[in-house]
Amino acid sequence: MYVSGKNVAIEILNNDQKVYKAFISNKFREKNIILELQKRNISIEYVDKFYLDKIDKSNHQGIILDVPDFKYSNIEEIIKTENPFIVMLDHLEDPHNFGAIIRTCEAAGVDGIIIPKDRSVEVNGTVMKTSAGALTNMSICTVTNLNSTIKSLKKKGFWVIGSDMDNSAVYSEVDYNIPLVLVIGSEGEGMSRLVKESCDIIVNIPMKGKINSLNASVAAGILIYKVIEKRN
Secondary structure, eight states: OOOEHHHHHHHHHHHTTOOSSSEEETTTTHHHHHHHHOOOOOOOOEEOHHHHHHHHSSSSSSSSOOOOOOOOBOOGGGSSSSOEEEESSSSSOOHHHHHHHHHHHHHHHEEEEESSSSSSOOOOOOHHHHHTTTTGGGGEEESSSSSHHHHHHHHOOEEEEEETTOEEGGGSSSSSSSSEEEEOBBBTBBOOOHHHOOOSSSEEEEOOSSOOOOOOHHHHHHHHHHHHHHHO
């Protein structure tokens, strides 16, 4: 997997993650990153911007690292705490939203994130970069079927709370001090029908402007920190 950007490179090196190779612009001036790569005997190939652009068309900032693919966790690894808080993403598609949600989850101390294996964004270089390095400290689990996973988690004592504007409670008026799965729907469709029907509680974020929805990562951030506030 290719990941790019100075901050991502620093985070990967600080966490002593494996790096196969570094592709660096001939004009790259971050000597501390270069010295760290050299200290670890990581192969460095100095190339021009055109070469880097072919690997990554986004703002790579003059450095791209070839790293192992992300290692997903299993569910048992993310429900070990006494009062677990898990975020489930119902077929999210935008890697930038995913990266932003990972960053919020890591900052808030969420135990893990569950995503479906099919028809969903996966961890890639864009997600890594958008998460600003938070991905290295976040457990993410992929499952075959979200609805089956919800049923399994309920048997373990979890409550499942989803977000939707219709037939729902105001998000600030709910007790979140329980083993919890918070479901965030996809950008265009929201929660799928079966997942919504499986939720114990549906909450909404009141909208006072002319628009009737928020960006998925913004909505996730509001809800996640309300959960943390209610638990403290």
